[in-house]
Amino acid sequence: MLKEKIAALNAQLEAEVATVQNKEQLAAFWQAYLGKKGAYSLLMSELRNVSAEDRPMAGKVINEAKKWAEAQYQDLSDKIAQIELAAQNAREAVDITMPSTRRPAGRLHPITIVKDQMVDVFAGMGFEIYEGPEIEDDYHNFTSLNVPKNHPARDMQDTFYVADEILLRTHTSPGQIRVMEGKQPPIKVLVPGRVFRSDSDATHSPMFHQMEGLVVDKGITLCDLQGMLDKFVQAIFSGDVKTRLRPSFFPFTEPSVEVDVSCFECGGKGCPLCKGTGWIEVLGAGVVHRHVLENCGVDPDVYSGFAFGIGIERITMLKYGINNMGYLFENDVRFLKQFKD
Numbered sequence: 001m002l003k004e005k006i007a008a009l010n011a012q013l014e015a016e017v018a019t020v021q022n023k024e025q026l027a028a029f030w031q032a033y034l035g036k037k038g039a040y041s042l043l044m045s046e047l048r049n050v051s052a053e054d055r056p057m058a059g060k061v062i063n064e065a066k067k068w069a070e071a072q073y074q075d076l077s078d079k080i081a082q083i084e085l086a087a088q089n090a091r092e093a094v095d096i097t098m099p100s101t102r103r104p105a106g107r108l109h110p111i112t113i114v115k116d117q118m119v120d121v122f123a124g125m126g127f128e129i130y131e132g133p134e135i136e137d138d139y140h141n142f143t144s145l146n147v148p149k150n151h152p153a154r155d156m157q158d159t160f161y162v163a164d165e166i167l168l169r170t171h172t173s174p175g176q177i178r179v180m181e182g183k184q185p186p187i188k189v190l191v192p193g194r195v196f197r198s199d200s201d202a203t204h205s206p207m208f209h210q211m212e213g214l215v216v217d218k219g220i221t222l223c224d225l226q227g228m229l230d231k232f233v234q235a236i237f238s239g240d241v242k243t244r245l246r247p248s249f250f251p252f253t254e255p256s257v258e259v260d261v262s263c264f265e266c267g268g269k270g271c272p273l274c275k276g277t278g279w280i281e282v283l284g285a286g287v288v289h290r291h292v293l294e295n296c297g298v299d300p301d302v303y304s305g306f307a308f309g310i311g312i313e314r315i316t317m318l319k320y321g322i323n324n325m326g327y328l329f330e331n332d333v334r335f336l337k338q339f340k341d
Contacts, residue, residue, distance in 0.1 A: 002046055002058055006065045009039055013069055017076055026080050033069055040066045110339040111209060111328055114236075114316040115192055118211055121235045125228060127190040127213065132175035134194055138165040140174040144295045145252040153251045158198035160206075168196035172212035173252060176288075176307055179214065180296035185303045186217040192312070205325050209312035216288065216298060216305030222255070225285055225306040229259055233282070236315060237264040244279065253286025253307060273321075280318060283310040 013033055020029050033039050043062045047055050108116075119129065147153050160168040175191030191212040198206060215224070222245065229243045241264050245257040261282050263274035270276040285308035290300035313325055320339065322328065327335050 002043075002061065005046070006043065006061065009043075010065065010068065012039075013072060017072060020076055020080065021083070023080060023084065026077060029076065030073060034066070034073060040069045104337070107337060107339060109328075109336065110316050110320060110322075111312055113339060114319060115209065115211070115312050117236060118232075118310070118312065118315065119190065119192065121232050122190045122213065125188075125231065127188050130175055130179055130189050130191050131193055132169070132172065132178050132191060134169055134196075135162065136167060136169040136174050138167065140177050141167060141169050141171075144177045144292065145173055146289050146291045146295075147251045151251065160196050160198060169193075170197050171195050171309060172210045173307070173309065175212050176214040177292075177296060180216065180293070180298055185298060185305075187305070188215050188217075189213070205313065205329060208325075211310045211312055213308045213310070214288070214305060215307075216293070216303050218303055220287075220304045220306055222257070222287060222306065225257075225287075225308065229283075229285070229308070233261045236319065237261065240264070240267065245285075248284060248286075250284060250286055252289050252292050254289045256284070256286035259283045259285055259308070273318075282314065282318070283308055285309070 016029065016032075020026050031038060034041065040062075043065065044059075046062070047058055123129070141159075142151075142154060143149075159170050162168065172191045172193050172195060175193070176189070179187060179189050179191075191214070193210065194207055195210050196207050197204075215228075226243055226245060233241050233243055241262045244260045244262075246260065248256045248258040250256040259282055260279040262268045263271060263278050263280055265271050265273040266278070268274075268278035270278050274280050285306060288305040288307050293300040293303065293305070313328055316322065316328065317325065
C-alpha cells in the first residue's frame, strides 16, 4: 500500500516538473512536495499504519523517496537558474559594434576661470589668499572701515540685513580688517569671495564676486599700487595695456582712486567698448585710511598700505565681451560651453 502511494506520488511529481518554468513556480513546487506540509514530508505520517516490525523498512522506503524527490528538485532548480540567466543575458546584451555614446566633458564656469587667472597673477606677486565669512557683523563690514552709523556711504551699499547688526557682506573689504586684526605688517593678502547687494539689472546682480587686495608695509604709496595693477591688467587683457588713476572717494581709503585700463579692443583709439574714450573703468582702490589702520591696531605713522577691490564679473564681461551679467547666472549650457580654461 505504501509503495503504491509513493509510486503514484513520484509519477505526479515527474509530470509536474515539465510545467515549472520560473522561480515562482519552482518555489510553489517545493512547498507542494518538499515543504513542511509537502506530500513527501507527510509520508512519514503513514508509518502509524504500518506494523512495528515493518516500520524500519517503511521508513527507509520513505527516506529514499524523499531523497529522490529532492534530487528532482535540484535538477529542476539548476534548469530554472540557466533559463533565468539566459533571459538576463538577452535583456542586457550589448552590441559592441555600435558606436559609444559620447558624454561632453565638463568645463569651468567663466567666473571661475577668470577668478583662477586673477589669483594666479597675484599669487605670483607674493599675495596670500584669505576667505572671510559671507555673513558679517556691522562692525567689520562698515564701522571698522571708517563708515560709522548714519554715514551716507552706507546708502550706496543696499545692504541685506539678516538680524540686528548682522548682514550679508556688501564687499570683501571686511577680509582686510580680519587679516590686520590677526597679523602685524608686512601684509600682502588677497580676499576673493561672494558679496551681496540689493541691486539687479543688466550690469548688476544681487549676488556677485569680488576680489579684495591689501598691502601694508613701510613706505607703501600709490606708485606701488599702479605698478602692481599694470602687471595685473597686462596679464589678464593684453601686454600692451596700461592703467590710469582718477580721483574718487571711498570711506576706507585716502586718497581714493578709480582705476581705468586703456582699451584693449581699440588700443585707446576709441570704440563702442570704451564709449569712444579709449579707457575702461575696471576697479576702485586707494591708500588705506589711517583710521582703518588704527582700528586694527596698526600704527599709521609707521606703516602705510593700499587696498583695491575688483569685481570679478566686471573683469569677466570685459575679457569675453559679455554685455549682460545675467548670462553668467542663467546656467545656459549653450552659453557656458563657449568658454575654455
